[in-house]
Amino acid sequence: MGKILPNYVSTTNACKLCKPLGASLAFRGVEGAVPFLHGSQGCATYMRRYIISHFNEPIDIASSSLGEKNAVYGGGANLKLGLKNVTQKYHPALIGIATTCLTETIGDDVKMLLFQYRQEFMQDGGPLLVQVSTPSYSGTHMEGFHAAVRALVEQLTVATEANGTVNILPGFLSAADLRSLKEMVVDCGLTATVLPDFSETLDGPALRDYPLIPEGGTKISDIRAMSGAQATVEFGYTLPDQLSGGSYLKKTYGVPLQRLGMPVGIRETDRLFETLAEFSGRPMPGKYALARGRLVDSLVDGHKYVFGKRAVVYGEEDLVIGLTSFLAEIGVQPVLCASGGTSGGFVKAIGKAVEGFAVEMPRVHEGMDFHEIGELAAELKPDFFLGHSKGYALARGIGLPLIRVGFPIHDRVGGQRLLHIGYHGAQQLFDLIANAMIMAKQDSSEVGYSYM
Amino acid sequence: METALQERQDSIHRTGEAPFVMDCNKDSLAGAVSQRACVFCGSRVVLYPIADALHLVHGPIGCAVYTWDIRGALSSGPELHRLSFSTDMQEIDVIFGGEKKLYHALIELIDRHAPKAAFVYSTCIVGIIGDDMQAVCRRVSEEKGIPVLPVQSEGFKGNKREGYKAACNAMRQLVGMGDTSGISRYSLNILGDFNLAGEIWLIREYFTKMGVEVVANITGDGRVGDIQRAHGAALNVVQCSGSTMDLARMMEEDYSIPSLRVSYFGVEDMAESLYAVAAFFKDEEMMRRTRELVKEELSLIMPELMRYRQALAGKRAAIYVGGAFKAFSLVKAFRTIGMQVVMVGSQTGTPEDYAELAEITDPGTIIVDDSNPLELSAFLKEKEVDIFVGGVKERPIAYKLGVAFCDHNHERKEMLAGFAGMLNFAREVYGSVMSPVWRFVPRREN
Ligand code: SF4
Ligand code: SF4
Numbered sequence: 001m002g003k004i005l006p007n008y009v010s011t012t013n014a015c016k017l018c019k020p021l022g023a024s025l026a027f028r029g030v031e032g033a034v035p036f037l038h039g040s041q042g043c044a045t046y047m048r049r050y051i052i053s054h055f056n057e058p059i060d061i062a063s064s065s066l067g068e069k070n071a072v073y074g075g076g077a078n079l080k081l082g083l084k085n086v087t088q089k090y091h092p093a094l095i096g097i098a099t100t101c102l103t104e105t106i107g108d109d110v111k112m113l114l115f116q117y118r119q120e121f122m123q124d125g126g127p128l129l130v131q132v133s134t135p136s137y138s139g140t141h142m143e144g145f146h147a148a149v150r151a152l153v154e155q156l157t158v159a160t161e162a163n164g165t166v167n168i169l170p171g172f173l174s175a176a177d178l179r180s181l182k183e184m185v186v187d188c189g190l191t192a193t194v195l196p197d198f199s200e201t202l203d204g205p206a207l208r209d210y211p212l213i214p215e216g217g218t219k220i221s222d223i224r225a226m227s228g229a230q231a232t233v234e235f236g237y238t239l240p241d242q243l244s245g246g247s248y249l250k251k252t253y254g255v256p257l258q259r260l261g262m263p264v265g266i267r268e269t270d271r272l273f274e275t276l277a278e279f280s281g282r283p284m285p286g287k288y289a290l291a292r293g294r295l296v297d298s299l300v301d302g303h304k305y306v307f308g309k310r311a312v313v314y315g316e317e318d319l320v321i322g323l324t325s326f327l328a329e330i331g332v333q334p335v336l337c338a339s340g341g342t343s344g345g346f347v348k349a350i351g352k353a354v355e356g357f358a359v360e361m362p363r364v365h366e367g368m369d370f371h372e373i374g375e376l377a378a379e380l381k382p383d384f385f386l387g388h389s390k391g392y393a394l395a396r397g398i399g400l401p402l403i404r405v406g407f408p409i410h411d412r413v414g415g416q417r418l419l420h421i422g423y424h425g426a427q428q429l430f431d432l433i434a435n436a437m438i439m440a441k442q443d444s445s446e447v448g449y450s451y452m
Numbered sequence: 453m454e455t456a457l458q459e460r461q462d463s464i465h466r467t468g469e470a471p472f473v474m475d476c477n478k479d480s481l482a483g484a485v486s487q488r489a490c491v492f493c494g495s496r497v498v499l500y501p502i503a504d505a506l507h508l509v510h511g512p513i514g515c516a517v518y519t520w521d522i523r524g525a526l527s528s529g530p531e532l533h534r535l536s537f538s539t540d541m542q543e544i545d546v547i548f549g550g551e552k553k554l555y556h557a558l559i560e561l562i563d564r565h566a567p568k569a570a571f572v573y574s575t576c577i578v579g580i581i582g583d584d585m586q587a588v589c590r591r592v593s594e595e596k597g598i599p600v601l602p603v604q605s606e607g608f609k610g611n612k613r614e615g616y617k618a619a620c621n622a623m624r625q626l627v628g629m630g631d632t633s634g635i636s637r638y639s640l641n642i643l644g645d646f647n648l649a650g651e652i653w654l655i656r657e658y659f660t661k662m663g664v665e666v667v668a669n670i671t672g673d674g675r676v677g678d679i680q681r682a683h684g685a686a687l688n689v690v691q692c693s694g695s696t697m698d699l700a701r702m703m704e705e706d707y708s709i710p711s712l713r714v715s716y717f718g719v720e721d722m723a724e725s726l727y728a729v730a731a732f733f734k735d736e737e738m739m740r741r742t743r744e745l746v747k748e749e750l751s752l753i754m755p756e757l758m759r760y761r762q763a764l765a766g767k768r769a770a771i772y773v774g775g776a777f778k779a780f781s782l783v784k785a786f787r788t789i790g791m792q793v794v795m796v797g798s799q800t801g802t803p804e805d806y807a808e809l810a811e812i813t814d815p816g817t818i819i820v821d822d823s824n825p826l827e828l829s830a831f832l833k834e835k836e837v838d839i840f841v842g843g844v845k846e847r848p849i850a851y852k853l854g855v856a857f858c859d860h861n862h863e864r865k866e867m868l869a870g871f872a873g874m875l876n877f878a879r880e881v882y883g884s885v886m887s888p889v890w891r892f893v894p895r896r897e898n
Contacts, residue, residue: 010557011513011540018514040576040608042490046518049845058848060485060825067479069606071580082483089483089826101512102576102608105546136512137577138543206853208894210829349576393521393534445875 013370015314015390016340018136019144021047025063025094025172026148026349027130029101029196031217034092036062037109038079039100040071054415055202058210062086062095066102069300075103076113083117087126090212093220094128096148104135125183126232128220130155140341145172146236146243149195150295152223155244159253160228166192166279167232167255169245171318172407175203175416177425184422187285188276193222193229195245203416226371227253233275235262236318237352238343261349262318263421264429265326266295272422291423298427299330302434305452307331309437312377314338315406317346317366319420323386323405324362326351326426332433335380344368370394384436389415401436405429456827457484464805468815469643472807476821479611487772487845488799492575493519494615495860498695499603499622500736501646502674503527506567508537510585511575515607516540522864524648527673532567541577548753551583558592568676569588569599571622574628579606599676601625612774612800612801613694620698623670623679627703630677632684638733639665641682643700644691644823645716647672648862651869655716656872658726664733670696683707688733689714690723691834694775694800716869717778717877718785719750743797749871757789760878765790766884767838772820772828772846773860776801776809782841782860794835797823825849839885854893856884 024035024047037044044063051059064082066075079097086095099110114129132151134144135277149169160290170181178199185192222289226232232255234246239259241247263272269292271283310333313320315425317339324334337350347364354361363376374394385395388406395402409415438452456464462475480486492509493859496519500507509516519534520536527533539557541550554572562570570592574585585602591796594598601622605615642657645652652672659666667685668678688711691848712732714725723746730742738875769781769786776798785792797820809819817832829849832840843861850857858880860868866875 008560010508010561011516011538013520013536014513014517014540015537017517019514021514040490041611042493042576042607044485045487045489045845046493046514049522050518052844052848056851057853058825062483062485063479063480065482065484065486066608068609068825069578078482085459085481085483087698089457101514101546102580105577105580135543135546136514137541137546140513188796204852206854206893208854209833210825210849210853212826227786229796348655389583390520395572404724421795428627 011369013390014340014395015338015369015373016401017050017141019139019147020136020209021099022141022172023096023132023134023146023148024059024145025051025198026100026145026152027218028059028151028201029198030094030096030135030223031219032093032151032213033217034060034062034086034095034213036064036082036086036095036097036099037100037101038064038108039066041065043100045390050408053410056413056416057202057204058091058214059202060090071102071106074106075108076116079108079110079113080117080121084121092127092213094130096152097129097131098134098144098148099132100134101136101269104133111351128156134262136301142172142318142341143242143243146239150243150245150248152195153226154246156220156223157227157249158224159252161224163225163228164191164231165225165229166190166248167226167229168192168194169232169234170194171236171239172316173262174407174418174420175199176419179419180419180422180424181436184272184288187287188273189280189282190276191281191407193218195223195226211352227255228374229255231256231279233258233259233260233272235260237321237349238317238341238345240343249343261325262322263355264319264322265329265426266292266423267329269422270427288423291427295427295430297424298430302430303331305336305437308333309380309383310335312336312338312373312380312382312385314391315387316374317341317349319351319406321346321353322420323354323429324350325388326429328354328359329359330430330433331358333359335382336373336376337362337364338367338368338373377396383440386433401440403432403436453694457481460484460827463820464827465810465819467700467810467819469815470644474801474819474821475801476806477613477800477802480822484824485826486825488611488822491606491609491611491618492573492607492617493804494612494780495603495605495619496615497523497574497646498616498619498671499672501525501527502531502571502676502679503533504568504675506531506532506537506565506570507560507573508558508570509573509575509663510539510550510578510583511541511573512577513538513540515575523646524865525646525672526649526650528653532565536809537561541624542751546577546581549581549583550578551588554588555592558588559596561701562592562596562598567598569601569626571601571603573603573605574607576607577610599626599629613695616695617698620702621697621836623699624706626679627682628675628680630681633683634663635667635681637686638663638735638738639667639685640687640689640729641668641670641685642666642672643688643696643711644668645669645672645869646862649865649867651716651867651873654867654870654872655689658745659729661745662726662730663738664729666830668700684769685709686728687712691715691777694777710880715777715781717781717873719753719788719871719874720784721781722870722874753871753875757875757878760882761788761790763882763887767791768794768835769833770795770832770837770840772840772842774799774824774843776805778860779809783809785874786875789881791881793817794837795820795831797821805887829853839881853894856881856887856891858884
């Protein structure tokens with residue numbers, strides 16, 4: 001991509017979040033785990049607030065709460081005290097420790113501090129400590145998410161006998177997506193370890209007692225045994241090798257790695273089922289053949305409402321790639337694909353997603369903020385925006401519908417229940433998009449037809 | 453109690469159980485999952501509603517993006533405050549310093565938005581790498597001809613309170629720059645109201661009806677120009693525990709402007725505040741108008757309020773808010789609608805605040821400083837609370853346990869101040885407590 005936009009120094013309304021937030025979400029998807037940020041109190045509190053507003057669930061993220069003295073002389077003492085207190089109050093099976101900008105900048109050697117901590121306080125056992133370095137001045141919440149997954153795999157797996165299971169590293173999906181994914185795997189007759197899995201920990205039932213740590217999450221024993229799986233499936237085309245848990249398992253234990261896109265839309269879901277069928281040796285279950293059939297039928301029924309519509313798609317790179325692939329399949333022209341991420345692989349992956357379809361190559365931009373998205377959108381004359389709720393101000397400003405997907409959804413209920421993946425997810429997306437287009441036409445028409 | 457860590461025992465008290473010395477106003481305990489934010493958060497909440505100023509967060513992206521448009525602070529004009537500006541520091545800035553980037557970001561944004569002033573917030577790592585923000589701000593101010601004010605809000609330098617002070621320090625530099633001619637001798641500045649859901653408009657209307665001129669809103673629906681001439685007012689009325697108390701103190705020092713502490717929550721405190729202002733101006737006619745106003749406002753809300761009172765009488769409430777001063781008013785407001793407060797706490801109260809809470813609450817009431825989810829949920833259960841009042845971070849604690857909830861924090865979209873606000877508050881409480889959904893939650897099943 002040539003330089004089309006001026007090179008801004010400042011960022012306005014960022015289209016990304018910071019690394020420890022991603023790491024906290026990933027840690028939250030492990031059974032019995034408590035996310036712990038090594039830094040000052042504010043970061044943890046802000047992230048909790050941000051996550052709560054989407055999931056409407058409690059999320060306790062502990063912090064070592066560094067004060068001024070610690071910032072000068074090092075945060076070791078606070079880290080240890082914090083770990084001790086969390087252990088005492090939460091009785092966790094695992095504490096996932098992510099650094100923040102502050103502790104990275106002052107140069108705390110967390111690895112060494114944890115070594116000391118184990119010597120001093122963990123002679124009689126205690127929780128597992130998994131640690132990941134997440135300075136936000138390089139990378140976004142997605143790098144933090146992947147780094148935490150990789151850290152879990154690196155620091156927990158041990159050599160095991162082959163066990164015939166499948167590892168799935170899905171990246172950042174919704175709680176509904178994770179539930180759906182697990183169901184697919186079971187329906188295909190496979191046993192899988194999905195890491196992370198916050199489908200219950202961040203979307204749980206009403207309770208009588210406040211859970212110290214909510215039920216659910218990937219079992220630690222399963223993570224340990226990922227080394228013995230028959231294969232790893234990892235979603236995401238922009239995931240760099242050094243952050244890939246799948247690459248680690250392949251290199252260290254020889255577990256074959258299958259890299260797929262996020263299974264959004266028909267082709268990517270087909271690919272997932274083909275892969276699962278290879279592992280199980282059975283064809284796709286009838287239930288899914290039927291869902292696919294219904295999906296195609298509905299696309300035919302509704303194709304005219306969406307054909308040729310122009311969309312601005314933004315958010316995490318891999319989600320945008322999946323969504324773009326689906327838009328191409330239904331004849332929507334993505335005009336701008338934007339992300340705050342800077343993986344370097346975004347353009348190529350978008351190119352592949354639209355290849356072979358009668359749509360033009362959209363404008364694709366990494367490292368974008370909403371100010372820039374807004375400037376471009378004004379030129380590109382889209383019909384709708386597709387992304388998380390932080391694009392609302394923009395969509396409202398231009399007077400266009402925003403179709404909410406991904407994270408965060410801060411201005412609607414049910415963000416955790418949004419389904420994006422699989423044939424069912426594609427069905428939901430299609431209905432949302434088609435109805436948004438029908439509604440826009442209906443609302444702006446003088447007649448107000450009561451039939452489509 | 454079992455749920456609290458040993459180190460936290462002295463920060464939890466029960467009214468009537470002497471001796472009462474609250475361990476508070478100190479750094480949060482590591483690992484305790486405090487509900488508090490940081491210094492930066494304190495500065496940001498205070499200055500954020502100044503709608504024609506540029507608010508640039510100097511630091512990595514998170515600190516800025518988590519505070520993007522998070523408050524319901526309304527503006528009647530420009531809305532620059534609703535955008536989130538950041539220098540989005542990268543590794544290279546951390547290594548070589550972020551001053552150059554800050555300079556260019558400021559120039560770029562000032563050119564784009566033509567703000568009346570700019571506030572530059574420092575975050576944790578800026579404090580560590582030692583960028584000379586003062587120098588950059590001075591330079592940009594000279595070049596662009598607007599005040600460019602550094603806010604020393606490195607997160608780790610204490611809690612929210614320190615942030616309030618940093619914000620007040622920045623505003624202190626604005627006050628005194630403007631022309632004060634033509635300001636009435638019956639005039640005041642409103643400090644510590646942030647115009648959530650339009651509250652300050654209501655309060656201004658009360659003062660106008662009394663015959664008092666409002667010079668500057670500090671900071672709800674605030675304008676740089678107004679703050680610059682705030683020293684022309686005869687009085688500062690200050691709401692909210694200390695968030696702008698420091699500025700009032702500074703203005704007393706610099707310009708001998710006296711201040712009154714007020715609260716606009718609940719009918720009692722609201723009326724008392726208006727009377728106190730009228731009394732300050734020692735004007736019989738004004739006092740008469742004030743009495744009239746209070747009477748009229750009360751007559752408008754009382755019938756409906758009493759209906760809620762009937763339905764809610766005897767229900768139990770828990771309060772956990774940022775500042776203790778708001779908690780005082782809430783205790784009284786709950787009394788007005790016949791409810792009993794069984795737990796009350798704050799993130800940043802002082803020993804005096806807690807002593808006062810102990811005075812005004814019933815025996816056995818739990819009083820707590822800088823609490824956390826585990827403690828709060830245990831209190832809710834122990835006291836069989838019917839409604840919990842707090843902010844977004846407290847909401848899921850209540851809901852998970854099947855307890856009603858009322859948002860009384862900066863993010864709320866309901867106007868809860870003033871007489872009309874008391875009615876809204878009662879409606880909110882009623883609307884949550886009386887919902888039929890509680891019938892299905894595990895807490896109510898046997
Ligand atoms: S300091 Fe870093 S980790 Fe903390 S909120 Fe800011 S960007 Fe995120
Ligand atoms: S980095 Fe510092 S200033 Fe920023 S949110 Fe964290 S504690 Fe607050």
